Amino acid sequence: MLNYLWGGFILIGILCAAFTGRMHAVTTGVINNAKEAVTTCITMLGVLSMWTGFMNIADKSGLTENITKKMMPFLKWLFPDIPKGHKAFEHIGSNVAANILGLGWASTPAGIYAMEELDRLNGGKSGASDMMCDFMIFNMSSLQIISVNMIAYRSQYNSANPSEIIGAGLLATLASTLTSIFFIMLRRRFFKKR
Template sequence: MINFIWAGLLIVGFVVGIITGNVEEVTNAAIESANTAVELALGLVGVMALWLGIMKIAEKSGLVEKLARGLKPITLKLFPDVPAEHPAMGAMVMNIAANILGLGNAATPLGLKAMQELQTLNPKKDTATNAMVTFLAINTSSVTLVPATSIAILASAGAKTPTEIIGPTIIATTVSTAVALIATRYLGKLPKYQINYDEDIEYEEAK
């Protein structure tokens, strides 16, 4: 879908350029933007290497695991349908902890592992469970305390205090996560989104 959106924007830009007689300006802007993108990407390398190195040290030192243990009481309440000692719970806790520290590379495989483990608890394999929906909502809301990528972009763009984004990020991620959890809890109670497993089992047996 995003490819169609970008293609549409490019086509509209060229069409408007032709109509207004500014094709040359559109071409120049495209070339300048490409140069800016390369410069920005090169500037990100050093800062991203620094932050990812720091986060990797946090991961290797056990900070992520300690944070995960601290989050466990919260996750038990967020996912009451998942047994405390089930592998899915451990993977979800580690995923959330990694996201909080900005370890996106480490969080992705943990998130996939969590979904695989949650599927083993799913009585209806073609429909997401409440735990799956809640976990996906938390990930989509982007629980982050250290926005390493944003800090790197600001630093490469010449910002004097790129780390000032941490405060607004904490506020934004708190609000987005709260909204996501409220939405999943509210929608999950609506009859339209509830699953009657007994009916599904009877239907499968009838087939």
């Protein structure tokens, strides 16, 4: 799916640029973005590794396990196919916790660890398991409670009340998250397991 989309973006985009006479813009844009990918990764190298460092302390001290235990009733309900006490739950727990707190770059490594564990459960099949898809969909439904960045951008642009959107943002986030849970439940009800 992503292969078609990626190829489509590039081919149709360049065709489009040829007709609108924007080949030069595309050339510089592509090269600048390739550079930007590297600079982003250099920043990420620092910040993300800092979080995996702290997360490792939390793992070793049993803090992650402790937090996951509190979320367990919910996680078990959402992902009933993951065996009880499996390591994947811990990573899913820290991923969800980091997402809720809005620590974006702390949630990525936890999510990747969770996917690695789920992959092990899947026995090295090349396609994603139901568990992986469900976890990803839930994860991408946006779990963050307060978008601090958004408030900062709003005040930077002289909003009279930068934080007025918090309540509305929270409700909208709730809507997208509930929709993802609803989707997962419907999927489980109507489509066969794999």
